[in-house]
Amino acid sequence: MKNQKIPDHIADDDGLFGRFKIALSEALAVSMDESEWKKFAVRYGLRDRIIGHERFIRSLQWGDADHEGHVLDLIEQLSYSNVPAFLDLVERPNVKRALKRKDPEIFDIWQHDVDPVVTALSHSLGEVAAVSSVIDLKTHIERIEKALPDDPYLAVGATKDLLEAAMRTILTNRGHTDVRKLHFPELTSTCFNELGLSPQTPPASKGEGHIRKISSNARKMIETANELRNLTGTGHGHVVGTEEELSVEDASLVASNGLILAAWILKKAAP
Template identity: 30%
Template sequence: MLRDDVNPETVILAVAKAIEATFDRSSWLELALLTNTRDVVLSHHRLLRSMDWGDPDYFGNIAEVVPQMLGEGRQRRGRTSARTSFPNFKIVEDFLDLPNWLRRSVPDLYAKLYGGPVPVDALQAAATELGITDVDEHAARIRRGLHDDPAQAIGSAKELLETVLKSILGLHGTGRETRLDIPELLKKANVQLGLDPAGVRARDPGAEQRRKALGALSQLVVSTAELRNAGFGTGHGVSQRPELDVATARLVVAAATAAATFYLEAHAADDD
């Protein structure tokens, strides 16, 4: 989610860098059509030509066009956030897959635009290591929904944790044996990984403190499931869904992703 305090010029810089690195003529025209700026792109006296010829002023030409593609001018910047200054930002962000591109290519800019993200990066790394592919889809939905659709973020967070725990437990398909709620899945995962009071790791240094921390985290995770089941998250048919504030959504989503990351990493360590 784009930070509320990000400088609009930083947004322009990030978008321009992503375009410079990834665009061809077709990409320019497609995004121009999506943002209703075809005339802006085609009428610029140097933009596409400088791209075709690899001219050194190509980036500068991009920077001249990007604000209009983002929608600047339809709303005055003033003291508003970049999100409200640029009504087309979401279209451009999705087209460029901007968060993922910045994270891989320009981490410093990623931090300026999306600082303090939900901790899904370590989660995705741990899931990839174990060959769990569904996690990326859940993480992407969480990122997209956290600000614009907290209910979607909470529903996806619960699904994320269920996916991770069931994968660790080897539960696949839709049979009766897989229909376990979050508390039962957590309990079974603790037993399998030796994290329960009677487990093989019960005498490890810090085991008691780890159990307390894990217990507190588990309570937050269970609350995530309960919020979703109460109608605050997607997944059940609710005609008039209650609204949840973004701050609380961040809390429960962060708890779910932290727990998922912990169990994936504990599972990986258990297999070593």
């Protein structure tokens, strides 16, 4: 069984968990037949709760409207009194297909654990008015969030795409042409020069000098993210299974820093 417990990001959110239980009950009502329910009842010691219930099986046999309600009552009980039985129902292939049809968003939320750092940063980034006025980062952020923790390689690639989109947008909005022809290192140099963050430009004060050092390190981080993506990520003719090993923790570090850097350069570029 994939999940050994109810995911924390669902169990800790009463509203989300309630929504999931409703969607699950709807999926079970259309995907579980009488035989499956009876086998399930025997396996988990739920004979009295299902087979001996006055209406549970009868409402299923007659296709009565109250069957879904009886399923919901059972799901509510199992969610706190018999979690293994609850998870058994969730992980059944026919139930998962029905759940995905009923509520694709809640299905995806169940399937993917969330990275708390990336999620917090992405929400903060989405709320920055100066950023949202320059570029809509929603699609890139969603790709990063969905990639973790199951696909660290995709997370790094999505982070590189996010940074690239941010820099191309900055240059385009400032009148640069043919920015799509720029390779990543040249794109980064051009963007930082445009923002007055080039190390060749003398700082106006000691404080600005320190900021230049920070921006120089930020630029190195952006360039390194691209290099890591080329080494471990998708594309570039890599043979599947031969990529450099990349841990979820390292991918999370790249993704969280990428979100911070994207916000920083976009705020720098905002009028």
